[in-house]
Amino acid sequence: MSIGEPAAGGAWWQAAVIYQIYPRSFQDTNGDGIGDIPGIISRLDHLVELGVDAIWLSPIFPSPMADFGYDISDYTAIHPLFGDLGDFDLLLAEAHARGLKVLLDLVPNHTSDRHPWFRESRSSRRSDKRDWYIWRDPAAQGGPPNNWLSEFGGSAWAYDEPTGQYYYHAFLAAQPDLNWRNPQVRAAIYEVMRFWMQRGVDGFRVDVIWHLMKDDRFRDNPLNPDYREGDPEPHRLVPLYTTDLPEVHQVIEEMRSVVEEFEDRLLIGEIYLPLEKLVAYYGRDLRGVHLPFNFSLLLVNWHAPTIARLIEDYEALLPRGGWPNWVLGNHDRPRVAGRVGEDQARIAAMLLLTLRGTPTIYYGDELGMPQVPIPPERVHDPVERNMPGKGLSRDGARTPMQWDGGRFAGFSEVEPWLPLAADHASRNVANMREDTGSILNLHRRLIALRRRHPALTTGSYHPVHARDDLLLFARHSGGERFLVALNLGRDPVSLGFREPLRGTVILSCFADRDGEAVRGSIDLAGDDGLVIELEPESAMPAASF
Numbered sequence: 001m002s003i004g005e006p007a008a009g010g011a012w013w014q015a016a017v018i019y020q021i022y023p024r025s026f027q028d029t030n031g032d033g034i035g036d037i038p039g040i041i042s043r044l045d046h047l048v049e050l051g052v053d054a055i056w057l058s059p060i061f062p063s064p065m066a067d068f069g070y071d072i073s074d075y076t077a078i079h080p081l082f083g084d085l086g087d088f089d090l091l092l093a094e095a096h097a098r099g100l101k102v103l104l105d106l107v108p109n110h111t112s113d114r115h116p117w118f119r120e121s122r123s124s125r126r127s128d129k130r131d132w133y134i135w136r137d138p139a140a141q142g143g144p145p146n147n148w149l150s151e152f153g154g155s156a157w158a159y160d161e162p163t164g165q166y167y168y169h170a171f172l173a174a175q176p177d178l179n180w181r182n183p184q185v186r187a188a189i190y191e192v193m194r195f196w197m198q199r200g201v202d203g204f205r206v207d208v209i210w211h212l213m214k215d216d217r218f219r220d221n222p223l224n225p226d227y228r229e230g231d232p233e234p235h236r237l238v239p240l241y242t243t244d245l246p247e248v249h250q251v252i253e254e255m256r257s258v259v260e261e262f263e264d265r266l267l268i269g270e271i272y273l274p275l276e277k278l279v280a281y282y283g284r285d286l287r288g289v290h291l292p293f294n295f296s297l298l299l300v301n302w303h304a305p306t307i308a309r310l311i312e313d314y315e316a317l318l319p320r321g322g323w324p325n326w327v328l329g330n331h332d333r334p335r336v337a338g339r340v341g342e343d344q345a346r347i348a349a350m351l352l353l354t355l356r357g358t359p360t361i362y363y364g365d366e367l368g369m370p371q372v373p374i375p376p377e378r379v380h381d382p383v384e385r386n387m388p389g390k391g392l393s394r395d396g397a398r399t400p401m402q403w404d405g406g407r408f409a410g411f412s413e414v415e416p417w418l419p420l421a422a423d424h425a426s427r428n429v430a431n432m433r434e435d436t437g438s439i440l441n442l443h444r445r446l447i448a449l450r451r452r453h454p455a456l457t458t459g460s461y462h463p464v465h466a467r468d469d470l471l472l473f474a475r476h477s478g479g480e481r482f483l484v485a486l487n488l489g490r491d492p493v494s495l496g497f498r499e500p501l502r503g504t505v506i507l508s509c510f511a512d513r514d515g516e517a518v519r520g521s522i523d524l525a526g527d528d529g530l531v532i533e534l535e536p537e538s539a540m541p542a543a544s545f
C-alpha cells in the first residue's frame, strides 16, 4: 500500500518547515521582560541554523492583551510592546534576506472590545457599525438570547446595559465576534490582509477559522451526551450552531481569492475538528485554505498502533491534491515534552520531520523545553483564571525561550513575564549546539536530511509495521527509499524480517549509529529511532499490523 503522490507544481510551502514564534517569549531587547520584534531579528540566525523555511508569529498588533494579543484593537499597526512598523519592515527584510518566509496571525473572528469598530458598534443601536458584530435582544423571559457558551467559560453573551442588547463572544467578553454575514466586515478584513501582503508578508495562519459563521436562526446548541462532571464547562454543549457551519466555506474561498491576488502566499487555517470534518477545509476543488492545521498529533495517545492508524486515516481522507501537514506543539496545548515525556520528545521530532507533509515546530520544542508549572501568583492565562484547576492553563507552554546559561537564559536582562523552566541553565541553545547528540542537533540533522532527500518531503508514504511500541514506515521518491523506525517505549526492541532487508542508518536519534549497516533485522534501544536508507536491491518489508 502506498499513499500520496508528490503534488504537481510544488509550492514552496509543501517542502517547507514552519516554525511558530510566540513573540512575547522569544527574545526581549528593551528590558521589559517581554519579547519584541528586534529580539526576533537578533535570533533569526538560530532559525537559519536550525534550517526552517518560514516563521509564523502569534499576534503582534495593538491589543489590551486580555487574551495576549488574540484581542486586537488595531489590525494594521504593531503593539508598542513589540516595536513599530519600522521594526516589522526590518524583520521582513532580514528574514527574506535569509530565505525565511514570514507568516502573520490573522484573527478575523473577533476583535478586542476596545477596537474602534466595536466602540462604534456598541455606541447605539442605530450605529452604522451595529451590524458589524452580533447583537441580539434578551430572551423573551429575560437573560441571554440562547444557550451558547463561551470557549473560555460562562455564557457567550454579554449584556450591554446602555443599548439593552447582548453581543456574542465565542471567547472572552473582551473579544466580541465580528458578524461575518455582513459584507462590509468581510471587505474590511480582506483589506487588512492586503495591507500586510503589500508589505511583503508571505501568508497567514487564520485564527479559529471554523468559528467564523454562526447559525442565522440562533438555535440552541444541543446538550453533549458525553459530557462528564469536571470536564471544561463549554463541553456541556455540542457546538452544532456555533462552529463548522457549511456557509464558512464560502468566506474561506473569498479569503483564498484575496491571498491569490498576490504571488506565492500561504493560507493556513486553525481548525480543531475530527479528521473527516477537517479535510473539508481544503475546500471545493481545493479552493479553501492550503493547509488546514492537522492537530491530531497534539491529541493522540502515544501508542504506536494508534499513531499508525491516525496517519493512515488522515492520508486516506485527504482530498485529491490536498497537501498534508502535521503540528506537534503550539501556544494553546501542553508542550510535547510534557505530553509524551522528555525521553520521547526526540521520537516525536523524528516522526514530525519524516512524515509526509508540511511540519510545524513550536518554538523551544527544538530544545525539548518542558511544560512549566506556573505558581498561582504568576498565572496570566485568562482560561486558567476563568476555569481554575482544570489543567487548562496555557502559560506553561509559553515560557521564555532558553538561549544560554545566563541568569534569565539570555531571553532578557530582567525577570521575564512568565517564569523560566527550571532546567534553563543546561537546556539552552548555547549548550545544546555543542552537543552532537542533543535534541537541538537532532532537529537540525532531520531538517537538513529532509532538504537533501525529496523522498522525505514530497515522497509517498508506506505503512510498514506498528505493534506494541514499534512504529515503522517508509518514504519513497524515484529511486530513493527510506525506512523510519521508532521505538515509542523505554525497552529495547528487535524486529526481524523474512525478506532480505539491506540498508544503512543515515540518521539516529542520538547521533551514535549513523553509517551502521542494516542486514535483515532492526534493533532499537529504548526511546531510540533510526532513519535507514534502503539499498536498491533491498526488499521492502511487507506491512504487518
Ligand code: NOJ
Binding pocket: 067, 070, 071, 107, 171, 207, 208, 270, 331, 332
Ligand atoms: C486560538 C488561539 O490560538 C488562542 O490562543 C486564542 O485564545 C483563541 N484562538 C481566541 O482567539
